[in-house]
Amino acid sequence: MADIRLLVPADAAAYATLRLQAFEQHPQAFTSSAEEEAQKPLSWSVQRLTPDPSKPHDAFWGAFEAGDLVGMVGLHGRYRPKEQHNATVVGMYVAQTASHRGLGRALLQALLAQARQWPTLEQVDLTVTAGNLSAQHLYETCGFKVYGVLPHAVKVNGQDHAKVLMVRRLHDTPTQARG
Numbered sequence: 001m002a003d004i005r006l007l008v009p010a011d012a013a014a015y016a017t018l019r020l021q022a023f024e025q026h027p028q029a030f031t032s033s034a035e036e037e038a039q040k041p042l043s044w045s046v047q048r049l050t051p052d053p054s055k056p057h058d059a060f061w062g063a064f065e066a067g068d069l070v071g072m073v074g075l076h077g078r079y080r081p082k083e084q085h086n087a088t089v090v091g092m093y094v095a096q097t098a099s100h101r102g103l104g105r106a107l108l109q110a111l112l113a114q115a116r117q118w119p120t121l122e123q124v125d126l127t128v129t130a131g132n133l134s135a136q137h138l139y140e141t142c143g144f145k146v147y148g149v150l151p152h153a154v155k156v157n158g159q160d161h162a163k164v165l166m167v168r169r170l171h172d173t174p175t176q177a178r179g
């Protein structure tokens with residue numbers, strides 16, 4: 001049984017390793033690239049996992065199996081006064097060795113449960129590469145709805161990919177949603 005919890009600075013090395021693996025194995029799924037990631041010092045991950053009172057809606061969750069970090073997801077808040085009720089889901093990844101066992105859904109449910117507790121937060125958005133049907137299915141069954149498509153959003157090895165734009169109102173309980 002996996003353990004889902006907030007990541008802390010002591011998880012930085014495992015977090016950096018899992019990010020690099022994600023970007024190497026799924027270049028089309030992420031806007032960040034393995035090349036960029038490989039340049040980042042460990043201090044970048046330590047800082048990212050250190051709570052920052054000026055960014056109260058920034059948080060990262062990990063899924064652990066037998067003590068090993070095998071999945072992750074993050075939330076980035078927006079903090080300008082007119083948009084501080086929004087935050088963006090980032091970096092959803094479950095290692096192939098642990099996939100199809102409900103960890104992706106459990107990570108997203110943990111994120112949504114926490115997000116609902118933050119009083120100013122009203123909606124969370126995300127993007128998913130067009131054609132990534134497993135991820136899009138997961139998001140749809142957790143209550144996210146498609147509100148648009150950005151054509152030619154990213155270039156991976158010279159090939160354009162569109163991004164599907166999705167949003168979930170936090171306090172709505174859509175029928176069928178499991179998150």
Ligand SMILES: CC(C)(COP(=O)(O)OP(=O)(O)OC[C@H]1O[C@@H](n2cnc3c(N)ncnc32)[C@H](O)[C@@H]1OP(=O)(O)O)[C@@H](O)C(=O)NCCC(=O)NCCS
Nearest residue numbers: 026029092093094099100101102103104105128134135138
């Ligand atoms: C997408 C991803 C996070 C799903 O993680 P997971 O732990 O395998 O997902 P779960 O086991 O919680 O399953 C969630 C849903 O996704 C579906 N799903 C997962 N992998 C699937 C696949 N390869 N094909 C079809 N459906 C799939 C499951 O059927 C499940 O839906 P269900 O409960 O209705 O059956 C994982 O496959 C992954 O990291 N993929 C590569 C990176 C990526 O695409 N990240 C998303 C970036 S936006």
